[in-house]
């Protein structure tokens with residue numbers, strides 16, 4: 001039987017790398033789209049590089065997107081590429097809009113031109129809920145994004161819905177709450193805390209400056225979420241789904257758990273940094289994934305505390321290797 005073929009944009013990112021591994025295990029042929037950079041950044045896919053096919057492309061450029069889809073003819077496209085860091089979106093709002101908003105239209109347009117029967121997954125975000133109007137947030141909750149990133153994602157969400165309704169395409173928007181892992185970028189709150197806690201415990205640093213400690217997020221385990229992406233493209237008819245754990249924790253609690261794993265008192269090391277505050281903040285996110293649980297059989301498998309423990313352990317091992325400790 002010919003293996004199913006999937007195109008993954010953003011394959012060098014946290015989710016792209018886990019999704020590629022998951023799809024390979026499911027027997028897929030995986031095509032990963034990477035943009036040209038002056039130095040390669042394939043750390044997250046180094047273990048599977050000989051099992052996937054990498055092709056060049058960029059969300060900014062429509063014609064190569066059409067070429068890639070025409071040449072490889074995937075049956076599923078997962079659009080995970082984005083400028084995904086919220087603080088950067090305040091500094092580079094126009095670029096964020098080009099990648100994270102209009103980039104989605106380019107991918108959808110390429111699919112529509114080549115083969116509108118391709119199933120499409122769009123990586124939407126709980127940041128679209130922003131200043132939340134109900135708790136917990138679900139598929140029907142109205143949106144009120146609070147950053148250029150959230151606004152761009154909201155465009156990506158609606159253009160996905162629009163192509164589904166206008167052209168009868170199988171296009172799905174997965175509204176995912178935060179999900180983390182040892183592969184999370186070092187600038188994101190969870191990884192920043194686990195990495196610096198590990199660094200401090202090894203005597204390689206003493207202080208960790210943080211912004212808003214009161215912000216609350218629904219943090220899940222990234223490998224659970226990529227499994228959910230694949231499940232969302234399985235039903236006969238396309239629909240949007242929320243993925244979340246249904247539990248929320250503050251950044252303060254994140255610090256407490258991460259430093260606590262190492263026997264450290266976080267309050268002695270974490271300092272408040274006004275430079276890390278955002279022009280507009282999202283105070284609380286907590287999702288209701290009942291629809292995904294009932295219709296897709298999806299549920300999270302790793303608790304917040306277990307996840308932070310895994311991330312701290314991975315950062316300790318990484319730092320020990322980098323600094324030739326032990």
Ligand code: NAP
Pocket residue numbers: 009010011012013014015016034035037041057058059060079080081082083084085099123124125126176177178179180185
């Ligand atoms: P990530 O680690 O930041 O990865 C982003 C990926 O996008 C990277 O592979 C990056 O490539 C690629 N990319 C950026 N700009 C591009 C462009 N112009 N053309 C082609 N590729 C480009 O993000 P992630 O955490 O894996 O998240 C995956 C997706 O889910 C993103 O769209 C994110 O916004 C969304 N999301 C994430 C979360 C979460 O909690 N992780 C929650 C909700 C939604 P380079 O390696 O070249 O930079």
